[in-house]
Amino acid sequence: MPKKRSGGGLSPTQQAAKFLGVSVLAGAVMAGIALPAVGALGLAAKGSVESFDELPANLKTPPLSQRTTILDADGGLIATVYSRDRTVVDLKDISPYMQKAIVAIEDSRFYEHGAIDLKGVLRALNKNARSGEVSEGASTLTQQYVKNVFVEEAGDDPTKVAQATQQTIGRKIQELKYAIQVEEELGKKKILENYLNITFFGQQAYGVEAASQRYFSKPAKDLNLQESALLAGIVQSPSRYDPVNDEAEAKKRRNVVLKRMAEVGDISPEQAAEAMRSPLGLKVSKPQNGCTTAVKGAGFFCAYVRNVFLNDPVFGKDKQTRAKLWNQGGLTIRTTLDPKAQESVQQSLKDHVNKSDEVAAAATLVEPGTGKIVGMGQSKPYGSNAKEHETEINYSVNYEMGTSAGFPTGSTFKPFVAAAALEAGRPPTQEYPSPYELTVPSPIQTCGKPYTNDDGTKIPNENESEKGPYQLKEAMALSVNTYFIEMVADIGLCPVAEMAEKLHVRQGSGKKMPQVPSIALGTESVSPLTMASAYAAFANRGMYCTPVAIESVTQRVGNKNESLEVPKSSCSRAMSENTADTINALLKGVVDSGTGQQAGLGDRDNAGKTGTTDERRNAWFVGYTPNLSGAVWVGSATQQVKMQNITIGGVYHELVYGADTPGPIWKDAMTGALEGKEAESFVPVHIPDPKPKKPDDRDRDRDDDGNGDGGFIGGLINGGNGNGGNGDGGGDGGNGGEPDPEFSIPEGFIQGPGNGPGGRD
CATH class of the missing domain: 1.10.3810.10 (Biosynthetic peptidoglycan transglycosylase-like)
Incomplete structure (x- = not known):
């Protein structure tokens, strides 16, 4: 040889x-x-056969890398990677x-x-x-x-x-x-x-x-x-x-x-x-690779699914293994995304916020009882082209899953305080003095060392006219700051922190909520997905379910499709059914006659809460029906924009509130997502109305976005039925009875519709 x-x-x-x-x-x-x-x-040189046995031995079914296909809940294509x-x-x-x-x-x-x-x-x-x-x-x-x-x-x-x-x-x-x-x-x-x-x-x-x-x-x-x-x-x-x-x-x-x-x-x-x-007859299709090519505006959801896959050990022992499977595994990933809900989310965002606006908006919809994420979108497109106002930061999720640290939630945190108080035995008629300005009580019990107000910190309400006493129903509807500080001082911070943990409400960084009184006012940064999932527990009568984005995964192996294990939603009781039902009744009042009326869904049972943070850097609306929960945030990702004298989506706002910008986005997104679905009802809970205060105490509107109380006052004074007029915190609206000559109140104040300046939420 x-x-x-x-x-x-x-x-x-x-x-x-x-x-x-x-x-x-x-x-x-x-x-x-x-x-x-x-x-x-x-042959002993490099490249010889000495390592021959180490090469793959079975070439019948070589490990060919294949595209991964991501589908929505109906089997429609979202993206390929x-x-x-x-x-x-x-x-x-x-x-x-x-x-x-x-x-x-x-x-x-x-x-x-x-x-x-x-x-x-x-x-x-x-x-x-x-x-x-x-x-x-x-x-x-x-x-x-x-x-x-x-x-x-x-x-x-x-x-x-x-x-x-x-x-x-x-x-x-x-x-x-x-x-x-x-x-x-x-x-x-x-x-x-x-x-x-x-x-x-x-x-x-x-x-x-x-x-x-x-x-x-x-x-x-x-x-x-x-x-x-x-x-x-x-x-x-x-x-x-x-x-x-x-x-x-x-x-x-x-x-x-x-x-x-x-x-x-x-x-x-x-x-x-x-x-x-014959000519070549080309009909070229542009390569569609990655979440930047996702359809239905689902680029951010696609990226979230990718991050879930890369971070969950169910898909592989380490991140490198999971990344190889994602990019080469020939997977078909069916997600929870509802195409109808997703289209509604994107259309609502587009209708209310322009991609070129100073601020951005993010919205997420979650199904109570299953944790399924059915919609997720942003006003700024997914991508890396800054000139086209694109971003790859997912404002809807935590930092680990989208590089956003969340945003201060404002008064949308107050329902968690109320739930903790109800669980601690406080009645829904609980009353506190609620002055216009309150020096934070000290000490306040925590799960460890008590909180002390060493600096003499004071918390005001939005307007000087906002002063109690208030009961919980009215305080929630009008979003009275000092009421919830007094509630925290009463029950302690530990029950509030524990309730937040049961609802998986953590900061966008992943850290637990700090045990300080200001958490009652939403000073900590939280993601919209976290808020939507937490509010879904109210809709689900107290059962919290972790959010999920993946329904199933199959892999092409040879001539067969094999199913892979996927992460499942885990449900646990966060509060009693009665507490959840009571919160539902309280938050129905917010959209029926409180700060969230602009977000109301009409005949469909719905509940929610507005939120606006200091200097109007963030505005929120978080709400739900028995079968769908959603959170909408509007603000600047850098937290540098004060939403005052600002144009958003072509509409000028002297002051932005939780109800007048996030509220309508939420309303339109939910309306489209729920179209054709059964209008389920909350379990009714009767909460007695508070005793009427003196006329001069009711002669104002204590909320910031809701209806004026002029009609109510007129009815109170004259014994008639008064209807409050729409207003941004104004007190001029409403139709009342005939003026009582004993009261020197301008006729228009009682009877005429009107708008007044607004305040916090």
Whole structure:
């Protein structure tokens, strides 16, 4: 047998084999020598067969990277993600023209020879010797397939790719041995199927199915003769014969393939001539890779799903393993996203906030009882183009899942304080003095060291006219600050912190809520998803369910789809049914006659709470029905914009409130999402109205966004039925009875509609 010469030289046979681009074993075959045992070659240089046994042993089903497809709850496409765009298909789903074209141009004797084509080797050797260069290779389709497996195993590591494709004797030996194994174990049809699924066709398309979709926007099974010839021709040099960039060169190559198909008898000369005259017929589809290409405005939701996948151990032992599965695993991920709800969210955001506005808005909808995230969107598009006002920061979720730290929630935190108080035994008629301004009581019990007001901190209400006493129903409807500070002082901070934990309400950073009185006023930053999920527990009669975005995951393995385990929602009781029902009744009052009237859903039972933070840097509305919960935030991601004398969505606002901007976004998003769904009802709870105060105490509107109390006052004074007028904290609205001559009150104040300036929420 040929042996290696001293000094590292090769025998003439070996040199010829290397020059030809085939292995030492092929050289041995050319010389008519039987195939030697691999170990007998004695090649010890780098790239030799000494690590042969470490290579993948089973090439029947190689680990081909495939695209991952993300679907909504109805099976509609959201996005595809991949490191290599590939969809594996069976041979029966590949056009017969395509099968014949690739064999004709790459290995016309494919069905006649084994792993090595001796005639092809001799023909190539003769041609290359005459030309003085390697103008024709002798690798069979099987050998090319094996080489592609090596490249696939190398992944995106350029060093490994170079090693997989290097022209060394050792590598060619490895390639040949595998080719022999593959021929013995797979058979011709399976080899052809695998080859067509693994090879690169340019334009980011791996495998014939992806290539067919890329160049012709059709499945591989529908490729005609000339389309098949074009794709088969690309394989030899995807960059040189790229039809998108050089139609003329691609057409020449296509016609070479057609001519070869006629020469081997796959088609007639007439068919070949007719096909050669046809145009390329391209119908190119732009590569759609990643969440930036997500449809339905679901880029942020797509990114959230990705982060859930990459962070949950259920999908792999470490992040690197999970990332490889995400990018290469050929997964089909069905999510919880309701296309109808998502469309409603996006349309509402678009209608109320422009992407170019100084501020942004984010909205998230969650299904009570299941934790399913059915809608998630933002006013600024998902992407990295700052000129187009795009962002990749997901304002709806915590920092770990979207690089946003959340936002101060304002008065939307007050229902958690009320729930803690009810659980601690306080009645819904609980009354506190609630002065206009209150020095925070000290000390206040916590779960550890008591809080002390060492600095003499004072908390005011929005207006000097806001002074109690108040009971819980009225204090919640009017969002009275000092009332909830007194409530915290009464029950202590520990029950509030524990309630927040039961509702999984944590800061956007993931830290627990600090045990300080100011949390009652929403000073800590929380994400919209956290708030929507927490309020969903009220709708679910006290049962909290962790949010979920993934319904199912299947993976294509060979010819089968295998189901993978997915994270499930975990539900636990956060409060009693009676407490939740009472909170529902309290928050119904907010939308019926309190600060949240602009968000009301009419005849459908709904409840919610407004929130506006210091200097109007954030505005919120969080609300729900028995079957859907949603949170809307409006503000600046940098917290630098004060929403005063500002235009949002083309509408000028002297002052922004939780009800006048987030409220309508929430209302429109919920209305569309709930269209056609049953109008379920809350379990009714009767909370007695507080005793009427003196007229001069009621002669104002204590809320900031709701109805004026003029009508109420008129009715109170005259014994009639007064209806409050709409106003931003104004007190001029309403229709009352006839003025009582004993009271010197302007007639218009009692009877005439009007608007007044607003305040906090």
